[in-house]
Amino acid sequence: MAEKVATRHAYGESLAEIGADPRIVALDTDVSTCTMSVLFGEKYPERFFNCGIAEGNMIGMAAGLSTFGYIPFVHAFAMFMAGRGYDQIRNSICYPGLNVKCVGTHAGLSVGEDGATHQCVEDIALMRAIPGMTVICPADAKETAAATKAIAEYKGPVYLRLGRLAVDTVTDVEGYEFKIGKAVELHAGTDVTIIATGLMVIEAVKAVEELAKEGISARLLDMHTIKPLDEEAVLRAAAETGAIVTVEEHNVLGGLGGAVCETVAANTLVPVERIGVKDSFGRSGNALELLKQYHLTAPDIAAAAKKAIARKRG
Amino acid sequence: MEPGRKRELMKQAMDIRITGLKMVQKAHSGHIGGAFSMSEIMAVLYFDKMNIRPEEPDWEDRDRFVLSKGHCTVALYPTLALRGYFDTSLLDTFRRIDGHLSGHAEMRYVPGVDMSTGSLGQGFSTAVGMAAGAKLGGKDLTVYAVMGDGEIQEGQIWEASMYAGAHGLDNLIAFVDSNKVQLDGTVKEVLDTGDLKAKFESFGFFVQSIDGHDVEAIADAIDRAKAEKGKPAMIIANTVKGKGVSFMEGKSAWHGKTPDEAQFEEAFAQLYKRAAELEG
Numbered sequence A: 001m002a003e004k005v006a007t008r009h010a011y012g013e014s015l016a017e018i019g020a021d022p023r024i025v026a027l028d029t030d031v032s033t034c035t036m037s038v039l040f041g042e043k044y045p046e047r048f049f050n051c052g053i054a055e056g057n058m059i060g061m062a063a064g065l066s067t068f069g070y071i072p073f074v075h076a077f078a079m080f081m082a083g084r085g086y087d088q089i090r091n092s093i094c095y096p097g098l099n100v101k102c103v104g105t106h107a108g109l110s111v112g113e114d115g116a117t118h119q120c121v122e123d124i125a126l127m128r129a130i131p132g133m134t135v136i137c138p139a140d141a142k143e144t145a146a147a148t149k150a151i152a153e154y155k156g157p158v159y160l161r162l163g164r165l166a167v168d169t170v171t172d173v174e175g176y177e178f179k180i181g182k183a184v185e186l187h188a189g190t191d192v193t194i195i196a197t198g199l200m201v202i203e204a205v206k207a208v209e210e211l212a213k214e215g216i217s218a219r220l221l222d223m224h225t226i227k228p229l230d231e232e233a234v235l236r237a238a239a240e241t242g243a244i245v246t247v248e249e250h251n252v253l254g255g256l257g258g259a260v261c262e263t264v265a266a267n268t269l270v271p272v273e274r275i276g277v278k279d280s281f282g283r284s285g286n287a288l289e290l291l292k293q294y295h296l297t298a299p300d301i302a303a304a305a306k307k308a309i310a311r312k313r314g
Numbered sequence B: 001m002e003p004g005r006k007r008e009l010m011k012q013a014m015d016i017r018i019t020g021l022k023m024v025q026k027a028h029s030g031h032i033g034g035a036f037s038m039s040e041i042m043a044v045l046y047f048d049k050m051n052i053r054p055e056e057p058d059w060e061d062r063d064r065f066v067l068s069k070g071h072c073t074v075a076l077y078p079t080l081a082l083r084g085y086f087d088t089s090l091l092d093t094f095r096r097i098d099g100h101l102s103g104h105a106e107m108r109y110v111p112g113v114d115m116s117t118g119s120l121g122q123g124f125s126t127a128v129g130m131a132a133g134a135k136l137g138g139k140d141l142t143v144y145a146v147m148g149d150g151e152i153q154e155g156q157i158w159e160a161s162m163y164a165g166a167h168g169l170d171n172l173i174a175f176v177d178s179n180k181v182q183l184d185g186t187v188k189e190v191l192d193t194g195d196l197k198a199k200f201e202s203f204g205f206f207v208q209s210i211d212g213h214d215v216e217a218i219a220d221a222i223d224r225a226k227a228e229k230g231k232p233a234m235i236i237a238n239t240v241k242g243k244g245v246s247f248m249e250g251k252s253a254w255h256g257k258t259p260d261e262a263q264f265e266e267a268f269a270q271l272y273k274r275a276a277e278l279e280g
Helices: A009-020 A038-043 A057-065 A079-084 A086-094 A109-114 A123-128 A141-153 A200-213 A232-240 A256-267 A287-291 A298-310 B003-027 B034-039 B040-051 B074-083 B086-093 B122-136 B155-166 B187-192 B196-201 B215-227 B261-279
Strands: A026-027 A048-050 A069-079 A101-105 A134-136 A157-162 A185-188 A192-196 A219-224 A225-227 A242-252 A271-275 B062-066 B143-148 B171-179 B205-212 B233-238
Touching: A009 A026, A009 A038, A009 A101, A026 A038, A026 A134, A038 A048, A057 A069, A057 A079, A057 A086, A057 B122, A057 B155, A079 A086, A079 A101, A079 A123, A079 A157, A079 B143, A086 B122, A101 B196, A109 A200, A109 A287, A123 A134, A123 A157, A123 A225, A123 A242, A134 A141, A141 A157, A157 A298, A185 A200, A192 A200, A192 A232, A192 A256, A192 A298, A200 A242, A200 A298, A219 A232, A225 A256, A232 A256, A232 B086, A242 A298, A242 B074, A256 A271, A256 B086, B003 B040, B003 B074, B003 B086, B003 B215, B003 B261, B034 B040, B034 B233, B040 B074, B040 B215, B062 B074, B062 B122, B062 B205, B074 B086, B086 B215, B122 B143, B122 B171, B171 B205, B196 B205, B196 B233, B205 B215, B215 B233
Parallel strands: A026 A048, A026 A069, A069 A101, A101 A157, A134 A157, A192 A219, A192 A242, A242 A271, B062 B143, B143 B171, B171 B233, B205 B233
Antiparallel strands: A134 A225, A185 A219
16 A cells, blocks of 8 residues: 555645636635645635634635635634534525535544544534535545545535545545445445445455455445435445444444434335444544544454344344 | 705615515514614615616626625515516515515525525625625625624624735625614613724724715715725614614514504504605
């Protein structure tokens, strides 16, 4: 595997690249060197608006800019984009259906040492509950670059969830194609399907390898788009493998696990095990140690897979 | 301002009130108080100052208007209808399940509405974004916004003001409809907003305080605001909530209450009488 890259870095480079389109503008809240929108800002200073530490105003300004035909990308940490900016995103962007891309970086527990106030584990739930919102959470640098281009071309509001940590590339597979709302099968399997999103996809890859050693054939779906959910892929997994495990660096309530359960419960009867933060706040600590403490690692996923298989109906 | 023109705009403001009250009567709901306090502002903007094309509502070089106090559609929708954006008969669908004239300002379906608003404090930021967008695109147009004097208790108003002032957005002309009354009582009782002129000046605005029911004062203030370069403009329009109907004036109860039959009758009588006087 090549060197590790944080999705926010890949995003910044990609945004600077697509910035050749004069309709693209970027707004940030004094964290541009963290969200990496700085790369766009350095290249296109006239189209870069640093709004200071004021998320609500930034999101509103983006709504106004979009009515002039611009495609605004707004930036903040996930906590303050989806959390503090919820009302502005809902009422100033999504309700009128404006073409604004909300980029929340430093999502999940892997923010690490900064601790619970900055570890957003609710953003997917908040954003997917808004009508008309598209929610995307890429797994690695390659997927982030593809997602950035795709959401710029897509007309409508989008929430893009990015991480702080540098991660390995896992989507460097043959035939890979990024399509909003279309899951990517990273590994074929027949006994159970692991559906992972964001930085958890790499852990899921390791879990698939562990399970294989024990003779368990696990399918792996990289669910980069949480809304609209690829229901067809979920239901095919349910029908063909009979058991599902969801994996996300997010509360088990309302996120990917919630979305998959909604789809499964409405259509079929298969066990679903959810790996995620068990309805608790995070805490300060080293990112990788946190993932262990909160049971978000490959062994946890493998154990959940076995549990899901055991729950299959005879 | 030429006396005939002045009288015309005053009459226009009364027509906005009368048309708005009919809308509320039909819908059995709507916010009258804050709509009546801003009727002169709407008359001057849409019938005198704004560079717009009602027959081409999406004309890209038009002046923009954001009703940041988004609940005051009882002023906005009648103004747009009377200005020719859509037929006044559509006003009968206000707040109805089979219509598109939603309770708060709605841009998706209502021609002439430049921004959907309703969540207080948010509209002004969108106006600041529009002003920034116009500058970026080299467009010579003005973005207008009207805020409530209760609304400015929202912190986002001050975030937006800080940005507009720091960046000298002189294509932005905002009003505070200072009718001194909000839902629960007077602004002084609920949360005194203090010296607005000093506050907005310290945020970098060119601030004027005027009689918000004097159409000539409104028009002159807009002219002075346009002449002032390098600063956004804030016009503190001193107004009366429920203006034009004696029993509603200055009363917080008339923020969102619907009159009963006798009250409607009395209100219409007063408004028609004043309109007839202006007709001369």
